[in-house]
Amino acid sequence: MNPVSSFAATRRQVLIGAGAGLVAPGIIATPLPAAAQAPQGAVIDITRARTDPIPVAIPDLAGAGDAARIGRDIARVIQANLRNSGLFRPVDRQAFIQTPDSAAQTPRFQDWRVIGAQALVTGRVEQRGDGLRVEFRLWDVLPETQLQGTAFNAPAANWRRIAHLISDVIYERLLGEKGYFDTRVVYVSETGPRDRRTRRLAIMDQDGENHRFLTDGRFAALTPRFHPSAERIAFMSYQDRGQPRVVLFDINSGSQQVLGNFPGMTLSPRFAPDGRSVVLSATRGGDANIFVVDLASRRERQLTSGGGLDVSPCFSPDGTQIVFNSDRGGDQQLYVMDAGGGGVRRISFGNGRYATPVWSPRGDLIAFTRFGRGSFAIGVMKPDGSGERILSEGWAMEGPTFAPNGRVLMFYRESRATNSRGAGYSSRIVSIDIAGFNERPIPTPTDASDPAWSPLLS
Amino acid sequence: MTTRLLGAIAALGLLAACSNTDQNAATAGAGANTIRPGSQEDLVANVGDRVFFDFDSSQVRADQRPVLQRQAEWMGRYPTVQVQVEGHADERGTREYNLALGQRRANSARDVLVASGVAGARITTISYGKDRPAALGSDESAWAQNRRAVTVVQ
Numbered sequence: 001m002n003p004v005s006s007f008a009a010t011r012r013q014v015l016i017g018a019g020a021g022l023v024a025p026g027i028i029a030t031p032l033p034a035a036a037q038a039p040q041g042a043v044i045d046i047t048r049a050r051t052d053p054i055p056v057a058i059p060d061l062a063g064a065g066d067a068a069r070i071g072r073d074i075a076r077v078i079q080a081n082l083r084n085s086g087l088f089r090p091v092d093r094q095a096f097i098q099t100p101d102s103a104a105q106t107p108r109f110q111d112w113r114v115i116g117a118q119a120l121v122t123g124r125v126e127q128r129g130d131g132l133r134v135e136f137r138l139w140d141v142l143p144e145t146q147l148q149g150t151a152f153n154a155p156a157a158n159w160r161r162i163a164h165l166i167s168d169v170i171y172e173r174l175l176g177e178k179g180y181f182d183t184r185v186v187y188v189s190e191t192g193p194r195d196r197r198t199r200r201l202a203i204m205d206q207d208g209e210n211h212r213f214l215t216d217g218r219f220a221a222l223t224p225r226f227h228p229s230a231e232r233i234a235f236m237s238y239q240d241r242g243q244p245r246v247v248l249f250d251i252n253s254g255s256q257q258v259l260g261n262f263p264g265m266t267l268s269p270r271f272a273p274d275g276r277s278v279v280l281s282a283t284r285g286g287d288a289n290i291f292v293v294d295l296a297s298r299r300e301r302q303l304t305s306g307g308g309l310d311v312s313p314c315f316s317p318d319g320t321q322i323v324f325n326s327d328r329g330g331d332q333q334l335y336v337m338d339a340g341g342g343g344v345r346r347i348s349f350g351n352g353r354y355a356t357p358v359w360s361p362r363g364d365l366i367a368f369t370r371f372g373r374g375s376f377a378i379g380v381m382k383p384d385g386s387g388e389r390i391l392s393e394g395w396a397m398e399g400p401t402f403a404p405n406g407r408v409l410m411f412y413r414e415s416r417a418t419n420s421r422g423a424g425y426s427s428r429i430v431s432i433d434i435a436g437f438n439e440r441p442i443p444t445p446t447d448a449s450d451p452a453w454s455p456l457l458s
Numbered sequence: 459m460t461t462r463l464l465g466a467i468a469a470l471g472l473l474a475a476c477s478n479t480d481q482n483a484a485t486a487g488a489g490a491n492t493i494r495p496g497s498q499e500d501l502v503a504n505v506g507d508r509v510f511f512d513f514d515s516s517q518v519r520a521d522q523r524p525v526l527q528r529q530a531e532w533m534g535r536y537p538t539v540q541v542q543v544e545g546h547a548d549e550r551g552t553r554e555y556n557l558a559l560g561q562r563r564a565n566s567a568r569d570v571l572v573a574s575g576v577a578g579a580r581i582t583t584i585s586y587g588k589d590r591p592a593a594l595g596s597d598e599s600a601w602a603q604n605r606r607a608v609t610v611v612q
Contacts, residue, residue: 193594194591194594195592195594196590197589197590199589220589222553222557223553223554236557243584244557244584264561265557265561265585267557267558268554268557281554281558283558283562285565286516286562286565286566287562288558288561288562309558309559309562311555311557311558312552312555325552325554325555327514327555331514332551332552353551355552355555356552356554371551371552373513373550395596396549396550398552399552399553414549416596417594417595417596417600418596419595420593420594420595420600421594421595422595425594449553450553
């Protein structure tokens with residue numbers, strides 16, 4: 001069909017590979033012919049981007065009638081994504097010289113260079129019945145080359161999804177690592193007074209849009225986590241009069257199923273990276289130990305034993321190790337063991353207690369909560385416990401979750417009650433770059449806790 | 459559900475039969491019209507429904523043990539009463555660990571009840587971690603009230 005661009009052979013095979021491909025249900029991506037020659041790979045050094053966000057111009061995508069409105073909306077979503085990452089600086093639209101319509105035809109690079117844009121995003125939207133065709137091109141302004149050209153065909157209702165896919169392509173082409181914009185977040189929505197909270201699962205796009213509730217709040221829901229397919233969730237549910245249990249939840253059908261056959265409470269579930277098992281903690285009497293439950297056979301295997309509280313297990317991305325939280329040594333610390341339960345070693349040795357370890361999808365870091373009675377902090381360390389860095393500190397915060405590229409964390413922050421009636425208390429989700437900058441709130445309609453970031457949806 | 463209801467009715471009948479204990483006399487003095495002997499209200503008003511724990515500890519403190527012993531005696535008086543012991547934690551910890559800690563506290567309180575003569579089958583336990591505080595402040599006095607195990611008549 002379309003001739004293949006010479007820059008199309010990148011990591012994101014499906015999206016920008018040799019031919020047209022389905023990148024998500026209902027969204028087909030096709031490479032566009034290149035208008036000029038460009039170098040392979042990333043053009044910007046990511047280490048430099050930290051202190052110096054890349055200036056990028058994102059004029060509205062061109063279009064006629066309704067398509068013009070959609071083109072504007074798509075451009076605004078891309079702009080917000082890139083700005084919120086902290087690694088890009090969208091150029092002020094007031095400064096634009098060339099009109100979007102004209103730029104979509106042929107960029108006049110001089111017009112973009114003089115206003116300081118290093119990269120330029122152009123495109124057009126056409127309506128075709130109930131569907132959309134969205135063309136987008138990414139330009140490197142200084143050498144005047146096209147870095148990327150892709151056309152998306154999709155139902156009109158998917159326009160926001162297309163904007164996220166485009167954002168991810170821009171991120172990947174300019175920074176040399178995958179983006180995280182075509183993702184969702186599941187979290188616990190909290191309403192009502194703190195002693196009688198209603199806690200419901202809710203799901204939203206990573207930017208807070210397309211928000212909806214997954215459970216009705218009759219029974220409290222806590223600690224949701226995504227299956228690697230992003231179509232299932234494991235969470236802890238307070239069921240009618242029974243023990244709290246880890247439950248598997250199908251996002252599309254809404255069906256729920258108790259996992260395992262344990263005598264006590266089950267809590268803190270996480271899926272294995274291959275999606276075939278769940279590691280969790282189960283109590284018996286006053287103890288809590290870690291088990292892995294095979295999802296096909298439902299067979300349980302006990303990984304830890306003894307008198308301590310072993311909770312919050314999380315697999316390494318290669319599935320060979322598990323990090324967890326235990327008070328076996330006296331107070332809460334982090335331990336790593338082999339996935340079979342052997343070779344346990346403590347990795348946290350700083351001041352305070354450590355909890356909620358979560359392994360980066362890149363494998364290079366473990367994020368955690370560290371706390372004393374005066375303050376809480378979110379930090380990262382290497383899997384051997386070295387190189388500990390605190391990213392954020394405050395009255396109360398916990399529960400970090402990694403973006404699929406390992407570059408950004410979300411967690412939740414609580415404010416201190418200012419009187420005995422609990423005035424001033426709140427709980428909100430925030431995100432932060434793992435370098436410790438760009439902490440920003442994630443908008444939610446209610447108080448929020450326990451965020452879990454999905455893998456890339458495509 | 460039905461068996462529980464029948465149990466409650468049986469308990470009512472029972473306490474009509476033994477309403478001349480000191481405890482019930484005290485109840486009568488405190489407004490017998492509203493407090494039904496053998497009920498949660500009775501437990502709260504005349505026995506004490508909760509014990510408190512030290513920070514990050516699930517050991518029943520010596521000064522709290524008598525409360526559980528009185529609860530055991532009270533349960534001896536109302537043999538059809540079933541209870542659930544709820545374990546709780548203060549807000550100065552993480553959610554998942556506090557769920558396990560609350561369970562361990564509930565279990566410690568349960569063990570004292572059993573050691574004091576209550577049949578284990580009459581007691582269930584549950585943990586709410588830090589998620590259902592009794593006191594809503596963010597200070598030491600609120601935290602001390604929230605590190606607790608509460609006995610709840612089912």
